[in-house]
Amino acid sequence: MNFNTALLHAGVDKKEKFGSTLSPIYQTSAFYQQSAEDLAGIFSNKAPGFCYTRVANPTITNFESRITKLEGGIGTVATASGMAAIFSALTNILKSGDEIVSSASLYGGTIDLFRDLEAFGIRTNYVENNNWEQIENAINENTRLIFAETIGNPCLDVTDVDRLSEIAHAHGLPVFIDNTVATAYLIRVLEHGADIVINSTSKYINGSSNAIGGALTDSGKFKWDANRYPMLKDYVKFGPFAYLSRLRAGLYRNAGACMAPQTAFLNQIGLETLGLRMERQCTNALELAEYLQKKYPDITVNYPGLRSSRWHDIGEKELKNGYGAIVTIRVGTKERAFNLLNELELAYRLSNIGDTKTLVLHPASTISLHSTQKQKEDAGVFDDLIRISVGIEDVEDLKEDFDKAFAKLDQA
Numbered sequence: 001m002n003f004n005t006a007l008l009h010a011g012v013d014k015k016e017k018f019g020s021t022l023s024p025i026y027q028t029s030a031f032y033q034q035s036a037e038d039l040a041g042i043f044s045n046k047a048p049g050f051c052y053t054r055v056a057n058p059t060i061t062n063f064e065s066r067i068t069k070l071e072g073g074i075g076t077v078a079t080a081s082g083m084a085a086i087f088s089a090l091t092n093i094l095k096s097g098d099e100i101v102s103s104a105s106l107y108g109g110t111i112d113l114f115r116d117l118e119a120f121g122i123r124t125n126y127v128e129n130n131n132w133e134q135i136e137n138a139i140n141e142n143t144r145l146i147f148a149e150t151i152g153n154p155c156l157d158v159t160d161v162d163r164l165s166e167i168a169h170a171h172g173l174p175v176f177i178d179n180t181v182a183t184a185y186l187i188r189v190l191e192h193g194a195d196i197v198i199n200s201t202s203k204y205i206n207g208s209s210n211a212i213g214g215a216l217t218d219s220g221k222f223k224w225d226a227n228r229y230p231m232l233k234d235y236v237k238f239g240p241f242a243y244l245s246r247l248r249a250g251l252y253r254n255a256g257a258c259m260a261p262q263t264a265f266l267n268q269i270g271l272e273t274l275g276l277r278m279e280r281q282c283t284n285a286l287e288l289a290e291y292l293q294k295k296y297p298d299i300t301v302n303y304p305g306l307r308s309s310r311w312h313d314i315g316e317k318e319l320k321n322g323y324g325a326i327v328t329i330r331v332g333t334k335e336r337a338f339n340l341l342n343e344l345e346l347a348y349r350l351s352n353i354g355d356t357k358t359l360v361l362h363p364a365s366t367i368s369l370h371s372t373q374k375q376k377e378d379a380g381v382f383d384d385l386i387r388i389s390v391g392i393e394d395v396e397d398l399k400e401d402f403d404k405a406f407a408k409l410d411q412a
């Protein structure tokens with residue numbers, strides 16, 4: 001099946017009791033069983049079935065299997081948010097004394113989480129993305145995983161996932177990729193060597209900003225060494241399912257950050273149009289970026305689809321169908337950035353990406369507020385930077401919105 005067909009048919013439960021075309025919402029906390037033995041069987045993983053929604057729920061399971069198909073993995077765990085997916089993905093294998101090597105070009109929330117992990121003795125060594133020498137040098141005997149975003153939010157650098165995976169695997173390390181900004185529409189990172197792919201489903205997968213959620217998917221290909229990853233000691237016997245079994249049996253159910261059944265339902269509606277929306281949003285983003293670059297030579301436009309982007313070549317090699325739907329512009333000063341944001345009429349001023357509607361934001365005072373000056377610079381966040389998450393509107397209206405806002409700025 002090709003991408004858009006798969007979004008409608010792959011992993012969908014076609015044996016639903018009453019023939020419902022969407023997996024129904026099992027809006028229930030617990031599941032009744034016919035006998036005490038049946039319940040005991042489910043609890044001990046000896047029988048299939050459901051007992052408690054924090055552990056598993058049919059609506060969520062159905063959504064998970066669709067994400068597994070979408071990403072080409074062997075299994076998925078859906079979580080309460082993208083941050084919960086990252087937290088679960090890491091803490092499933094990390095313990096005090098372990099280290100992460102991560103691209104410094106990250107979503108601000110992830111940088112904050114990595115700092116929180118220091119209290120548990122887990123350290124992060126930041127490196128410049130795609131700087132292979134720095135990455136090699138940052139790896140030491142305590143390193144347990146390599147982390148990066150496919151398209152950094154909001155730096156818009158593109159990670160060479162093939163190369164990063166080669167280096168990581170040569171050191172016996174797994175690669176964890178946050179693919180929220182690119183989505184599987186642009187790249188299936190597991191096919192490029194990544195071992196775990198993480199998505200904030202709150203963004204493009206949901207598509208209409210109506211539910212916070214996350215998911216992590218395992219390729220099943222990484223060979224976990226129980227000496228290096230002692231938390232997986234009892235699970236390596238499950239072979240490719242070692243990582244996911246430990247997560248399901250342990251931290252996922254115990255940390256309690258499960259996805260809500262209602263969210264899984266809303267996300268399955270979103271999934272159906274992921275390809276169509278991404279196609280339109282990527283086209284709009286390229287057109288808007290080219291337009292702004294040409295019309296306003298005194299601002300800097302950053303978009304991987306522009307030849308002027310440092311990351312255009314990697315993007316061209318690695319991404320299919322487009323370069324994503326986020327564009328950033330630098331307008332000179334923070335004051336001009338705020339004024340421009342305030343003059344825009346169509347674009348929503350809010351902290352989010354991946355909506356059908358165009359969204360604008362000043363990252364330095366919002367998503368990167370808690371980052372240090374150095375972390376901001378590394379993540380491509382400047383005082384005069386505006387992030388535009390381009391929606392599915394008619395692009396002429398977006399151009400007009402920016403033209404009017406720029407005209408008012410220049411009058412002032």
Ligand SMILES: *Cc1c(COP(=O)(O)O)cnc(C)c1O
Nearest residue numbers: 081082083107153180200202213
């Ligand atoms: C939004 C986002 C997250 C966090 O996801 P939530 O669903 O808001 O918790 C993580 N990574 C990236 C790249 C994001 O854009």
